[in-house]
Amino acid sequence: MTDRQRGVPRREFLKAAVAIGGAAALSACLDRSDVDVPRGPADPSSHPERQHAWNEVLPTDDHGNPVPPRHRVLLYLEYQGDEPPTDSDRETMETALRGVERAYERSGDGLLLTTSYSPAYFERFDQSLPATVDLPAPEALASFEDPELDAPDAVVHLASNTAPVVLGAEEALKGNEGTLNDVEQPGAALTDVFEVVDRRTGFVGKGLPAENDDVEGVPEDEVPEDAPLYMGFESGFRGNQASEDRISIQTGPFVDGTTQHISNITLNLNQWYEQDSRYQRVAKMFCPHHASEGTVEGTGDTLGTDTEMDECKHATDAAREEGVVGHSQKMVEVREDDEPLILRRDFDSTDGEQAGLHFLALQRGITDFVTTREAMNGDDLAAQSAVGQRNNNGILQYMNVTNRGNFLLPPRSLRALPPANPDTTREVSHAPA
Template sequence: MKRSSRSLSRRAFVRSAVAIGGASALAACLDRESEADIPSGLEPDELETLPERQHAWTEYERTDEHGNSIAPEHHVALHLEYVGDGPDAMTEERETVESAYETLERAYSRGSDGLLFTVGYGPAYFDRFEESLPDPVDVPEPESLSPIEDPELDSYDGLIHLASDHGSAILSAEEALRGDLETLNGVEVDGSLEGIFEVAERRTGFIGEGLPADNQSGIDGIPDSEPVSEDAPLFMGFKSGFKKSQATEDRVTIQEGPFADGTTTHLSLIRLHLNQWYEQDSREIRERKMFCPAHAEENRVEGAGHNLGDSNQVGGCAERTLEDAKEHGMVGHAQKSARAREDGRPIILRRDFNSTDNDEAALHFLCHQRSIDDFVATRAAMTGSDIAEESAITARMNNGILQYMTVRRRANYLVPPRRHRSLPLPNPA
C-alpha cells in the first residue's frame, strides 16, 4: 500500500533520529511520536508469563495477508564490552542487569508496537571463565567464510538487538540501559548497564515498505538516477522473510542443557554496491539473480514480490542450480541458499535489516540458528563455490548477488534463555 508523503516524511525523520541516537535525538523523535501511543508492558508479578525464548518474536509481530511476519521498522544493535569487576562480582552485577532488562519489559509491551529485544554473548565474554560451555552449545570465534571476503572479526562481549515500530521506544530503552533516564514510558527505571557494560559500537537500521525509497538520497552505493520502488522493504528492491522461506523458531531453538530455549545469533555487516544493480542490470536480470532464472522466464515476480505469497517459490529451482549455471550462465541467490534446507525448510531464521550508517548503503545480516554450524552451511550454499567450479559463472559474477556485496564484519553470539540472559555463567546448571 502506498503511503502518503507526510507519513513517509515522519518515518524518514524517525529513522534519522534512531541513527543519530542520544538524548537530543530522543527529544526530537518524541516531537513526532507520542509515548501515549506505545502500549505499556507488564506488572512485576506478570513478567514470569513472558516466553523463555528471547528470540520468540513471531507471535508478537504484525503479519501480512499471507501470514508472513512484518519485521519491526526500526533497529539498533548495541555492541557491548564488559567493564565490571569480573566473575567474582557478577552475582550482584547480574541482579542489576536483570533489573534493567525487566524495566524494559515493564515499560513497553512485547511486540512491534512496543519493544522487542534479545541479549547475546560472544566468545570473548565466555573466555574469562575457567569452565567451558556445555554440549551441545558452541559459540565459535567468527571467521572468513569464503575466498572472496576479508571481514573484520568482531570480539565484543555482548550484543543487544532492539527493535520496534516506534523509534522513540528504541531510543528511550537505549538511554535507560545507559543509566541516563529516570523513568521509561511512565515506569521508574530500576537498574542499568552503567559500570558493568559499555557500548563499544552502535549500529542502526530499518526495514519496511517505503523506508528504503525514502532514505536512499545521498547514500553511497545507491544511485539517485534509479530510485528504489516504494513497495520494496529492502534496498535491493525485493521482499524477503517469506514464512515458508524461513526456519521456524522451534528449528533454531537449542533443545537441551542449561541453555535450552536459547539460540545463537550470527551478525554480519555487509556493504552494498547497487549502482550496476539498478543502472545497468535489467529488471529481468535482477529477478534471475535474486530468485532464479525460472522466476524471470515465467514472470512470477510482481513489484517487490509480495504476490509470491508465503514462499519465495525457489524449492524446485534449488535442484536445477548447477544446470541453470551451465545453461544460463547465471544462478539466483535464493536458489543457491535453498540447497541448505532440511526437510524442505531453511535452517536459519533471518531478521536482517538495511542501514545508512556513515551514509553508506548496508545490510545487517542477522540470523538465529540452533548452531552456528547451520549458518556456516547456509552461507556455503549461498556462496556457491561448488557451482562456480563446475560452470561458467565465477566466484562473484553472475553468482547470485555476491558481486553487489562486501562483507565488512562478522560476529557470533549465544542468546541464552530469558532466565540466563543477565551475565550468564558458562554452565549455569
Template sequence: MSEHSQEDRPRYDHEHTRRSLLKRAVAAGGVGALAACLDRAEEPVPRGPTKDKLSSLPTRQHAWNDRIRTDDSGNHVLPKHQLLLYLTLPRSGPPNTNARKIIESTFQTLDQAYERSHAGLIYSIGYSPRYFSRFDSSLPGSITLPEPRALSSFETPTFDRQDALLHLVSDRADVILAAEEALRGNRPRINTIDFESALTDVFRISDRRSGFIGPGLPAKKQDSLKGIPDSNPVPENSPLFMGFKVGFRQNQATESHVTIRTGPFAGGTTKHVSNLRMRLDDWYTELDNSDRIAKIFSPTHAAEDRVDGVGVNLGASNGVSEDIIENIETAAREDAIIGHAQKAARANRKEDGTVKTLRRHFESTDDGEASLHFPSLQREISTFENVREAMNGTDLTEIPTIRQRVHNGILEYIFVKRRGNFLIPPRSLRALPTPRGSTPGLN
C-alpha cells in the first residue's frame, strides 16, 4: 500500500502514464503485459488482406518505407515499438517440408490478422550463416553471408549465431504483444483471426530483445537506468538516448539500393544487427552541448551552430557535406576532434553521393540498461563492415590528439555487446529456404 493518500498522491499526465506502461509491457512481454495493454487499447487495429489477396503484399520483406509515417521533412519515422526474436531449430540437419508448411501457414495467418503498416504490424525474418550450413549445398556466389566477427580491435562481442531472426515493429504495443503470444502458441486468436499453427511448433525462441524509438520516449525511460546519469539529462524530445535525431532521409540508402538484384534471392537483402551498451555519464556531465554536436556530427556543425536542439532543424540531411568528409584530417588537426557521422560517411557514400546502407536503429532498456539495437540493411555484409571500419577512425589516430576511443566520435561512450549477420529473403522464400533459393513442399 502506498504511503500517500489518494488526495496527496502525485498527479500524472494520463498520456504519459499510458505510454510508459505500454513500453514497459513490451519490454516485459508475456500474457500479463498483453492484458494490461488490451485494457488500455483505444482503437481497433486494421486487419490485413484476406487469404486470397495476400499476393498484394510487398515482395520485399524489407520494404517498410511506404507503410510507415514520415515527418515534416519527409524522413521515414520508424514504428515506436520493436521486438527481436532470435530463433533456433531444435534438431540438426535441414528443416523438413512439414516444418516449412507450418512456418508459412503461421506467417500467412499473421498477414491476415494485421495490416502491414505502422498502425498494424510490419515484420521480417532473416536466416543466419549457421542456418544455411545445415544444407549440403552452399549459398550462390552472388551472396556473401559471413559469420559475424569483431569489427574493431577494442570490442569483444558475443556472436548471434541462432538460425533465424524475426523482427516485429508497430506503433501499437498491444499488437506486438498479441502477435508474440500467437507466435508462441499462447493465443489461438488475434484480431478476429484464428491461428492453427505457431512459430514455436518449429523453432525454439532462444532470445527476446525489445526496444523503442521516437521523440520523448528515451526521456521517459531514463530514470534509474544503468548508463544514464542520475540527473536524467536526456532531452525531452530526443528520439535517442544520446540526445539527437537520426534517420535523415538523404543519409539513408533507398530500399531499392540495398535490394539484391540477381540470383535466387533477388528481392532480398542482408542484415547486420549489433547491440551496443551505452555509458553516457561522461557524455552528459563532462561535455557541453557544443562538444556533443562536434562528436556526433562534426566540429564544423558545432563551430557554425548548425544544430538546434535535437537536430530537427537539419531537415532531411544531417549536413555532413563532401567538404566536411574530405577535410576530416585537416579539421582533426585543427579541432583535435572528429565526428561520428563525419567518419562513417567516408565509407557509406559512393562517388556520386549515393548512400550504401539503410539503418533502422532503436533504443532498449533490456536488463535495466541503456542500449541501442542497430539493424543495418545492405546488399552485402562487407558494405557494413567497411562503414564500421571508417567509423573506428583508426587511420586518424596518427594525429596526436586523436586516440582510438578518445576525441574519436562517440566510441568512448558505446560498447558492442553482440553482433549477428542474416539474409532477409524475399517474401516468397521466407519459410525456411534452401541455400539455392527454393522452399520444397510449398507452391
C-alpha cells in the first residue's frame, strides 16, 4: 500500500483511483469489476494517421454530439537518451505504444492515446521545425495571469470511459504489467527512454464532478448531479467545436498532425454557486439573452447541437447595454466560416486536492489558440463598458491559469521521438477546411 492510499477509505480510494494511480489503484479497480473491453488488433498500424481522430470512434449523445472519454491521464515526460534521439529509442517507444494498442481497442470504452512534443524538445535538433508548424514557446496570455510555463519534452494523453483501461495502459507503458487485458506486453516501456516528471489526471462526464466535489474551490453538494463539468453546464456541442479537418496541419512533413495547448486552471466556484443567481450563471457562461429568456434548462442538454449564439447580442452591445457578457458570446467573433478555431478536449481535475480543469485544446497552429484566448479576455469590452477586467466578463472571475504548455501532436507515423524536420513529403489527403 502506498502512502497516498494509506488511510483512504475503500470507496474513496476507488473513486480517486485514476487520480492516485499505480498498481494498487489498478488492482483495486480490477477487484471490483471485470474490464469488459475488446482487445485491439494484433497489428495496430491501420489506426488513423491523425492521432487526434477521436470523433469517429467516440459514442454520441441523443443529439449526435461526441461524448468525450470520462477518465484521463497526462504523462509529462523528459527524454533520457542520446542527443539527437536514436532510431533504437524510437523503436522502443513505438513498441511500447503498440503494446497497449494491442491490449485495448481504439474507442471511447477502450483506449485513445496521443503523443505530443514541446518546442523545448525540438531545440535539440540542428534543423528547426518547418514553417508549416506554428509552435511558439508558451507564454502568459492575459495581463492578470502569471502561469508556470511547462517545458517537458513530451506529453502522452491517455483517455477512456473505463478507469482501469487508463490505469492499465499507464502501468504497462511504465513497464509494470507483463500482460494487459490478456495480451502479452512487449517488454519495451516508455520509461526505458523517458522519465515521468509530472502526472496530471482528471475526468469529464455526467455525475463525475458532483461525485468529486470534496476538494478546495467547489462548495459541497452544489454541483448539479448530472453536470459533466464543475461549472454545471454541458460543453462541447458539435456546433461549438472546430472539426478535426479544420485543426489538422495541411501540408509539410507534419501533415495530419495538429498543435495542442494545455493549461491548468484552478477554479473557485464558491461565489458561482453560493452568491450568483441562475440568471448570472447563464448570462456569464452563455449570454444575458439566454438568461432572461430561459433558453438554457438544467445543464443545457436541451440546447441540442449548439448554444444558439445567433440569438445573443454582439458581445460589445451586451457589455454596454447589460453590463455583463457571456463566455460563449465573446468567442463568436473569432469564428471562421462559422466554426470556432479550436477543438476543446478539456477535463476537470482534483489534482492537488483542488477543483480545476486541464484545458486541452487542439488547433492547426498555436496562434489560433492565442486569438481565441484574447477574445475570451475581452480587454476591449472592459475598456468600453462597465464590464470589469474579470468581473461580469464571462467566467474569468472564477478561474486562475497556473500552467501553460504548447505541443506538436505529430501524425501517427511520426509519433515516436520525431526529428524537427523529417524528410517526408506526404501530400494532404483531404480538402482544406
